[in-house]
Amino acid sequence: MNLFADIRAVVIDSLDALVADGTLPGGLSFDNVAVEPPRDPAHGDMATNAAMVLAKPAKMNPRAIADALAGKLTADARIASAEVAGPGFLNMRLTPDVWQGVVKAALTDADYGKSTLGQGKKMMVEYVSANPTGPLHVGHTRGAVFGDALATLLAYAGYDVTKEYYINDGGGQVDVLARSVFLRYQEAHGQEVAFEDGTYPGDYLIPVGQALKDKVGDAYIGKGEDVWLQDIREFSTEKMMDLIRSDLAALNIEMDNFFSEKSLYGTGLIESAIAELKEKGLIYQGTLEPPKGKMPDDWEAREQTLFKSTDFGDDQDRAVQKSDGAWTYFAPDIAYHYDKVNRGFDALINVFGADHGGYVKRMKAAVSALSDNKVPLDIKLTQLVKLYKNGEPFKMSKRAGTFVTLRDVVNQVGASVTRFHMLTRKNDAPLDFDFAKVLEQSKDNPVFYVNYAYARVNSATAKASAFADVSPATLAATDLSGLTSEAELTVAKKLAEWPRLVEIAAKGHEPHKIAFYLYELASDFHALYNKGNDDVSLRFVQEGDVSTTQAKIALIRAVSVVIVAGLGILGVTPAEEM
RNA sequence: GCACCCAUAGCUCAGCUGGAUAGAGCGCUGCCCUCCGAAGGCAGAGGCCGCAGGUUCGAAUCCUGCUGGGUGCACCA
Structure with missing residues (x-):
């Protein structure tokens, strides 16, 4: 169930009806029509930009479209009101039972939030791929966490995901x-x-x-x-x-597959990948220009086998063979990605460290050449992790023995905290990692803030169970019509955003959005919890009133279900109590 | 010199892919525990969204040019 998609369908149906009765001209595309939560909740529950998007192609006044659309929309039982505002926004208010239905869906549908967006398309996420020369360090940790969460997110959104590690064991x-x-x-x-x-x-x-x-x-x-x-x-x-x-x-990461670079040698795979490019006229013998900036001392012009990556927007053509005829590191990489394409993946994602930024264009060039532009390759670069100890920046140095490994981090703060914290920044922003701060137990620390909400739900449920049946089966069948207060509906509305958010995060390859959403959900929950201090009727546990308690516990169990699902995508296991 | 990434409150960062009065945490000021966990909540102050143009009904968001920071720039992986 995705409420926003459902309401959008109503909007599209209404637009079709307007076309049918001649209010709107035919031949319009509704692709850009969106149904979103308004920025300010005071405007309503959902807003659509339909009138503004269609005004120009329909050659009509946006407000006229909006007025006509509003009339159709309110025919749907779920839509209590539809008002035109501003330049042509249509703000809708939904009836309380719609929001109660969201709570019910979260409790009864084990797949609440899952999406069919991916339509089972085969997708590969390649990540970590660290050289097999030593233990993983903090930088690898971020890429590992990011790639893993992204893979889980995509699977949750309906893609058929393969997680792979490329072993650079050939060089x-x-x-x-x-x-x-x-x-x-x-x-x-x-x-x-x-x-x-x-x-x-x-x-x-x-x-x-x-x-x-x-x-x-x-x-x-x-x-x-x-x-x-x-x-x-x-x-x-x-x-x-x-x-x-x-x-x-x-870190609780399990790859589906490890692919060895060495396994490409002596099998003809590299040769056939290069031959494929050659057939397309993208391989030639030539000499590269000397570098423009600082000139290496020992630079000299040499003829090499080159890949015409400039045809695909790269700054320079790239060598696939050294001057002595041996393959460069790029050649087996081409072969590896040729293999990915041949394995039938519909889309590829590579997670690299920021220091591989210069490698992005040539890799994309190779994949578009090898797949005839059919297989998109998205390369996500994870920026540096800045370490802090006791508030002081902490420099890593192999020589000084201050080399911080993945193990050091996990041993000190645990896998869950490491994972969550590293996902509280988008991948292309640098990340601060302060060993003291990530363990701090306050709302400054998102990991604990979210987990605290979860723990409070458990605590309230336990308290309620002393006099009321709050088993999952009972809650799933509980009458929720008593959930009508503004504070409670605010939480339900946040729950309604969950399926939509999953799709947005999956489309953008942005798992950090899950982390931010969970923080917001926890925040709404904590606010409701505290309102119970002033307004007794908002407390979850209503001594002696079994049915009211059940409805309220159902609401917060729904919160907990979504928290668990979201944390699950991030690879985090919440503590039951704190 | 070139390419890629970044620039939003004093600090650390979001901003749902072009929408309405730009949000959150920390810090600062003031409130809320005889009350389901105060490890929390509520309220206030705080902004030229780096600068300058452009695109259109509408730009923090898209384009161009600057400025400032990070990363990478033959035959290492």
């Missing part, structure tokens, strides 16, 4: 990893080792070196890279992916 950084593990392996054999520049000195490789020793004994001691590099590469990427998988599990 030179894995050699670096292997050499670093070899050092730890030697160390495990009691040798003195030195970590030079270009190796990973992190402690997390110590157990990997030990495990390698347990596996191969001293077989690689004193041997050259030609003997061990390949094997240690595989061994240590596997270990790193185990580590990363467990990091993700700590």
Whole structure:
């Protein structure tokens, strides 16, 4: 049930009727007709811009359209009044039983808020995709939380979503990893080792070196890279992916699929992807212009195989082969996305860190070329996370050992708090993460504010259950006609916005909107709760009046249902009590 | 030098894809617990929506140009 969609349907039907009786000319498009909550609730419950949108194409005065439309609309039993206001807004007021119906829907329809917007379209969300060279850090955490919430949101909105992690296990950084593990392996054999520049000195490789020793004994001691590099590469990427998988599990993230870059090599997949582009005339041999800004010291013109990404709005064509003929990192990425297209996805979303901003245009170029513009690729960049400890900015440095990992964060504040907090900003705004503040228990902290509302609902329900049957089955069948006070209807109206909000958030790929909505819902709930202090009739628990109590508990259980659903999209589990 | 992102209350940020008098939290001022959890609520002060143009019935929102900040800019991933 989506009340806004229902009322919009009434508006469209009424417009059709106006066309039929000649009031409006034929051939009008109603696509831009919207039914929305008015900015100011005093204007009414819902407003439509129909008259203003249609005034021009119909060559009519907007107020004349609005007047005619108003007459038709009030024929619907749900619409108590329809008034023309301002330049041609049509403000509608709905009858209380409509809002009571929303409460009922939230309690009886297990799918209240779910949408069919996606129509089962296949969608891939690729996120995290961190190099398999170490544990995830805070920056990865934000991308992980964002991607995961977005995937859940899209599934909730009716898309068939696949969550995927692309493992960059094909490039030179894995050699670096292997050499670093070899050092730890030697160390495990009691040798003195030195970590030079270009190796990973992190402690997390110590157990990997030990495990390698347990596996191969001293077989690689004193041997050259030609003997061990390949094997240690595989061994240590596997270990790193185990580590990363467990990091993700700590955040309650489970991928549907891990896709290995290495698996593309030697299978002809890269070659066929490039061949596909070549057929379209987008691959050529050429030399790139030197960079315009600061010139690298060792720059020299070299002929390479290039992809004509400038045809798709990129600033520069991009190399797919190095001057020595080896593939660049871009080539397997093209092949990977070619594979995504061939797997039949209707739309792709990639979640990258902000430092990959320069990569967006060429990736979009590749996908539009490979899919003949049929598969849209949306790339969401998550901005930096600024850490604070005790109110002071906290700089991360690998060398200084102040490197903050995902584990550090989750261990200190918990998965739920981490997830919610990281979704209280839109992805393209920088995020402050203060270890003290996110644990603060006040309304300054949205996580607790929302959870507090949930806990209050539970508390009131428990109190009511002492004398009234407030089981879900009973509440679902409860007569709600007593819910007529302005304060109660305000909460019900907020609940009515939920399905609409899900669609808006899903369309825009903006899971943070869920978090803000939950805050608003909690705020309306807390306001109602406190009104009970002054006005006894608004208290949820009416001692000795079973049916009134049941109706009021039904309302707040509906709030709780939506809170749980919303938090579920964000991947947050609320505490029952606080 | 170029590209992308950002600019809204003293601070941190929303603003539902072009709608009505621009909202919330913190901070500040003042109220509300013999009362379902005050971990809360109510009210007040506080704005040239960075600047200048443009598009139209209508712009914080779309376009252009500036200003200021962030990020990235051959053959690393």
